[in-house]
Amino acid sequence: MPTRYVGLDLAAQDRRTGLAVLREQDPASGVLVLEEARTGVDDALIAQRVRGAGKVGVDVPVGWPCRFVELLAAQATGTLAPPGSTGDEWRRGLAMRETDRAVHARTGLTPLSVSTDRIAHPALRWAGIEARLREEGIDVARDGSGRICEVYPAAALRRWGLPHRGYKGTGGRAARRGLVEALGGRFPGLDWAGHDAACVEEDDVLDAVIAALMAREVARGRAVPPPDPLRETALVEGWIWLPA
Structure with missing residues (x-):
């Protein structure tokens, strides 16, 4: 049976929410097919894709300090x-x-504050989605030990040695095109299946693909887990998984 890795770049509104689905038919082959890459994603579709996933990378804070x-x-x-x-x-x-402090220490990047920044709006949306998934019996442990793992695309790109700035917005189209090429080099088994154009057009879609790739890295044990002293805290606040 193939394994599917889902990436979610969650916004407060459906129209700005990016979704990506990677299918891995045979882990030994390294081939990943990008089955879906789009924006305009509502809560019902998110729940459906999570149900069919082996691991889901979510680009949004999943908890508060x-x-x-x-x-x-x-x-x-x-x-x-x-x-x-x-x-x-x-x-x-x-x-x-x-x-957030751990990410800054490892990468020099500071995640947006879920307490004091506008990122709180999509985080509130995620809190509702999390409750729905939990009610269905899906393990949504915030430390990443279950179906869900929190990710940060810019930090992942930096850890992979790829450009991590300047690819957002209408002015970042050329940078996104370069990132698509660079990700193809970093993951040579990645088959964009024609969705590379959507990634160049919309940064939300590209971030969703990066989130899906990170979900696979977490599942494969190639990402940094919370250290033992922070495991209980991570179950409440969440944990951003970075490439090992």
Whole structure:
């Protein structure tokens, strides 16, 4: 039976959400066929593709910082103890997850803060999708040990030694074309099946393909798991998987 790896570049709106499906018929051959690559993806289609996947790479924060969640609960009930300072260091501790700090330490890149940035909107959408999948009995453990793993395409590209900036938006079309070629070199068994044009046209589609490739790397044991001291935290906050 073939294995399918799904990549999801989740946006708050369906029209900006990218989806990619890679089919691996025989792991020994290294051949990957890009079966689907598109935008305009609703929650029902996402759930359907997750059900048929061996592993799913999700480009969105799947959890919030524990300290931030605790602050919200205490603030809502009027039990928040006054901090020694409300300066930059205190706020950074609320804005960044442990995995965000780990990604910065390994790559120099800083993921968007799910507490303080607009990335919270797609993260809220994912929280609803996660609940739906959990109700269906799908293992959506946020540390990546189940069906889902959180990924960060720009950081993956950097770890692979590929260009990771300048490929977004209408001005990034030439850069996306170069990235499609570079990914073909990095994954020589990748058959774009005619979907390379969509990846050049829309960065959301290209990010979804990168997310699917990372899902396969995680499944193959070629990605960095949460260290033992952070495993319990990763189950709550999530963990961004990077190429090993």
